[in-house]
Amino acid sequence: MTQDTLQVTEAAPAAQGIQSFELRHPQGLPLQPFSAGSHIRVKTPSGMLRQYSLCNDPAETDRYRIAVKREDSGRGGSASMVDQLQPGDLLEVGLPENQFALDDRASRFLLIAGGIGITPMLSMAYQLNSEGRPYQLIYLSRDAQSTAFLEELRGPEFAGKVKVHHDQGDPARALDLWPLLEKPGSTNGLHLYCCGPTGLMDAVRDMSGHWPASAVHFESFGVDTRAQSDDQPFEVCIKSSGQRLSVPVGSSILQVLRDDGIAVPSSCESGTCGSCKTGLLEGQPDHRDLVLMEDEKASHIMVCVSRGQGSLLLDL
Numbered sequence: 001m002t003q004d005t006l007q008v009t010e011a012a013p014a015a016q017g018i019q020s021f022e023l024r025h026p027q028g029l030p031l032q033p034f035s036a037g038s039h040i041r042v043k044t045p046s047g048m049l050r051q052y053s054l055c056n057d058p059a060e061t062d063r064y065r066i067a068v069k070r071e072d073s074g075r076g077g078s079a080s081m082v083d084q085l086q087p088g089d090l091l092e093v094g095l096p097e098n099q100f101a102l103d104d105r106a107s108r109f110l111l112i113a114g115g116i117g118i119t120p121m122l123s124m125a126y127q128l129n130s131e132g133r134p135y136q137l138i139y140l141s142r143d144a145q146s147t148a149f150l151e152e153l154r155g156p157e158f159a160g161k162v163k164v165h166h167d168q169g170d171p172a173r174a175l176d177l178w179p180l181l182e183k184p185g186s187t188n189g190l191h192l193y194c195c196g197p198t199g200l201m202d203a204v205r206d207m208s209g210h211w212p213a214s215a216v217h218f219e220s221f222g223v224d225t226r227a228q229s230d231d232q233p234f235e236v237c238i239k240s241s242g243q244r245l246s247v248p249v250g251s252s253i254l255q256v257l258r259d260d261g262i263a264v265p266s267s268c269e270s271g272t273c274g275s276c277k278t279g280l281l282e283g284q285p286d287h288r289d290l291v292l293m294e295d296e297k298a299s300h301i302m303v304c305v306s307r308g309q310g311s312l313l314l315d316l
């Protein structure tokens with residue numbers, strides 16, 4: 001990543017288990033501009049790379065704001081951010097990249113955020129306010145304590161545009177999204193944006209299946225785990241047993257190992273947590289994760305998302 005070193009100028013709880021960080025240039029210089037939906041990669045205090053959405057107003061050129069949820073089951077990247085990072089610390093960050101940008105063709109927006117998925121949506125709400133484009137933001141969370149930026153969203157600039165719903169962790173109390181999604185968008189200028197936990201994204205994906213694909217936008221925080229058009233089958237070889245297993249298109253190494261009864265720890269299964277890191281002894285990997293450091297790539301592979309060519313010898 002093209003890097004910059006920024007300084008943490010503020011660290012504060014945004015909700016239970018979620019810490020918000022403000023980053024500025026150490027010499028007070030303006031930052032690279034960004035648009036709503038952008039993320040930056042951050043080298044966490046643990047040394048692992050993580051990707052965080054920018055959640056401040058894109059009109060601000062002197063600061064970036066990110067919010068980090070402490071993932072207890074992860075490899076320690078987010079925990080090191082929440083537990084160790086203090087105002088004054090320096091952080092290596094990449095330049096903003098945007099794969100979840102607001103579509104210029106849209107005239108109205110339906111934004112659906114779940115949990116920490118509010119981060120890109122908050123930035124979008126600021127940008128849409130500035131541009132005077134209409135939107136509705138639906139923000140789903142367990143309860144008020146776990147809801148980041150609740151006070152901010154109660155500000156007058158968001159009045160009448162934001163609906164917050166708490167389900168108290170009870171699926172029976174989940175908000176019914178069907179009335180919002182029943183009538184497909186696009187021809188009427190409406191575009192749908194969704195970011196949040198896998199369960200929410202899957203539900204919204206199911207309920208918006210009849211929408212034109214161009215009007216539906218998802219941000220998952222992880223890598224796209226769907227098969228790519230140029231994917232090819234390949235083989236993995238298990239060092240301890242000499243077993244050879246083929247990995248077809250549409251299946252992951254992790255899945256193939258699991259189907260064969262070979263246990264590898266996993267958590268996110270989207271290349272972001274680091275749990276499934278496996279030793280690689282030979283072969284040509286196609287790394288698709290967001291966590292391996294450059295100097296680990298020759299000797300390790302994240303088996304939940306990465307693939308290979310020909311045959312990979314795994315240290316299992």
Ligand code: FES
Nearest residue numbers: 267269274276304
């Ligand atoms: S399971 Fe999280 S990176 Fe593979």
